[in-house]
Amino acid sequence: MEFGYSETLYSWFSTICYKLEDGKWGSRFPIVMNHLYFDEEAGVNYEQIEKFREEIITIKNEFSKLAPADAVWSFEDNILEIPKNMPNINYNTDNLQNFYISNSGQTIFERLEYTIEGMAFYKSNCSIEAEKDI
Numbered sequence: 001m002e003f004g005y006s007e008t009l010y011s012w013f014s015t016i017c018y019k020l021e022d023g024k025w026g027s028r029f030p031i032v033m034n035h036l037y038f039d040e041e042a043g044v045n046y047e048q049i050e051k052f053r054e055e056i057i058t059i060k061n062e063f064s065k066l067a068p069a070d071a072v073w074s075f076e077d078n079i080l081e082i083p084k085n086m087p088n089i090n091y092n093t094d095n096l097q098n099f100y101i102s103n104s105g106q107t108i109f110e111r112l113e114y115t116i117e118g119m120a121f122y123k124s125n126c127s128i129e130a131e132k133d134i
Contacts, residue, residue: 003111004103007073008088012100012108013037014075020062023075029055046119053116060109063096071096 003009016033017025026033031052035044044052068091073079082089090101100108 003108004088004101005086008086008100009108011071011073011082014072015063015070015096016059017075018072018080019066019070020059025075029059031055032059044119049116049119056109056112056116060097063099063109066096068093068096068099071099 013033016029017023021027021029021033031044031048032055035048036052068082071082073082088101088103090099090107093099097109098107102108102111104111106114
């Protein structure tokens, strides 16, 4: 999945940790924070798709209740304010659900939902093919 500027994407993860996990990375959203963020080689595997989807839905719903001023630039560096004129940021929104946008103009949640649907489709097709081989 292509998103855009890596520092902006890190801001999305930082905001999740700081605002939704009380500063404890991966405590509420282990698939998103540990597998999606840290595990660049394996990432999220097919067995985790439903849990991954649930975490994304929860984050999206909770972000819809937070203002752009609640965004965190860098959890690690303790930079809480988003710099001005950064790429992949929608400064004209009223909530964090629509704040982080990809190079194509979709929100990060739209990109992730598209990716999850693709993973689920691929997984179901692999299961059907495996059953045919039996």
